[in-house]
Amino acid sequence: MIAPMRTYPIPFNEADRLAALRACMARKEKEGAVFDAMAEAARSLLRGGAGLVSLVEEDEQVFTGMVGLDQRATPRNWSFCAHTITTDAPMVVLDTHEDPRFADQYLVRNAPHIRFYAGAPIILASGHRIGSLCVLDWEPREMPAPHEIETLVNLARSAAALFDSPAAAETPQHEADSDLQAEFMALIAHELRTPVAVMYGNARLLETRLPDGLEHRMTRAIRRSCENLTGLINSVINYADASTGELAINTRKMDLPLLLEDIIEAELPVFHANDKDVCLIQSDLEAWVDLDPDHIRIALTNVIENARLHGGSCLTVTVNRDELGHVELRFSDNGQLKDKAAIEKLYQPFRVGENVDTRSVGGLGLGLPLTRKIIELHGGDMGVEAGEFGTSVVLRLPGWRVTEEEPALKLSSG
Structure with missing residues (x-):
């Protein structure tokens, strides 16, 4: 029998993300009423059926702010927000039945039969995405207006500010570390690009001069490997966040x-x-x-x-x-x-x-x-x-x- 697969992607920096989440969990109980108010504001903004402040933990998502739903947690396998936390951009699903990621999801096929989702990631000052502020509805919807999405994102930023401890906000060390890491990444990129460019140039020259045969095929393999390595270096620099260890994908x-x-x-x-x-x-x-x-x-x-x-x-x-x-x-x-x-x-x-x-x-x-x-x-x-x-x-x-x-x-x- 084939084992079921998880229904969500795992962020590249998952261990660090979970550590950042656990470090600010004390705020969950202390600011519970405020998070409920944020959930209600989000629901009213998009005229939805439910509003949630969702924290994505290792195996479940926990709703620290909630209105319109009667359960405080669900398995992560049932989570839309587990997808939202993979990028800094908000995620909108107009009709879950038409989205292959969610068409067979448990909360779509069973009560409350979610048909619409809009969520903005909650991004800490450290850059880690710990959850989302989201709105659910039980019918498919049209795309919200740009100003509504912008307001949802701003509400999520307010939630993130509550989760961030005052000490963390006042400490400049993280920014200094981030600058050093970014500088290191740029240096490594330069140091890698230069020798790869030399190898590529020589391999391309040899490829044009060698007759067909084993040496020609091996030279072509070197040339193509250099091309692939150059693409990988550029991809890491473009899509890696040096401050959080995150790596986004561009599919x-x-x-x-x-x-x-x-x-x-x-x-x-x-x-x-x-x-x-x-x-x-x-x-x-x-x-x-x-x-x-x-x-x-x-x-x-x-x-x-x-x-x-x-x-x-x-x-x-x-x-x-x-x-x-x-x-x-x-x-x-x-x-x-x-x-x-x-x-x-x-x-x-x-x-x-x-x-x-x-x-x-x-x-x-x-x-x-x-x-x-x-x-x-x-x-x-x-x-x-x-x-x-x-x-x-x-x-x-x-x-x-x-x-x-x-x-x-x-x-x-x-």
Whole structure:
């Protein structure tokens, strides 16, 4: 039986976000009446059925301010606000029945039968998004006016100001730390871009001069890897928040099997040089998937690289949809992880497939932990299965990311 998947994405900085939330939880009880008034103001503003000040905790959402609803908490799997906290922008769902993220959600299919949602994230002075101020309704709605959304955002800012402790607001240390982190990020970006640009230029020159053959294919792989790395560097700088450790995603519709073929083609010469093989042997995915192209590429590349470094002699990759409609990517090789404890270590940074003192291959062990965070940020999950005849890394992406609509621009594998 296929295990159910969570219905929400996990922010990249989830551990820090939860720590920031717990640090200000004392305000929840102290300012309860004020939060109820904010919930009523939001409901009146959008003429909704319910207004909520929602805090998104690890496994549930708690309503510290509430009007129009009679329960103080729900599982996080039932939460709209768990999606709202993934960006700084407000989220509006005009008709839940038409949104694949929420069409099968429990509170949509069951009482109170939510059909409309509008929420603005509650963003602390630290930059962490701990919840949202939101409005629910039981009928689909038209898009609220811009000034109404702006007022909802301002109300959420007022809620955030209440949650922020006076000491935190008066302490300039965080701003100083943020400035240093931002400066560090800019420095790292420059230091990475320069050598990558040199490698790219030389690889492109060699590619034009070499005849067709193994050396030409390897040079092209280097050139394309430089292009991908440049895109990743730019993506991290553009979408990473140095002050909170957050990483936002910028998604578009993608042909996932084509992306995998592109990655495998670039990796193939290195596999062959190590007397190993990798192939995409099956794909019944005939739809587009809404993904961040830079981050999902690095996630998939990490899994393939991990198999090359620590796996067996043959890696096979399959892409399918399971019986629940989720996308499953399975990376299977004929290597073995005999110790179950080794599986858990693969999820931890700076862990690799062998003892750090005796292993014969390099790497910091950041690949699979980073992959897991990227997949969770997309709303999916990752697992490692060790069996008698091999090891599999299984990535699942939620069905609501799949669409039949073709993108305006298709991925090029050139």
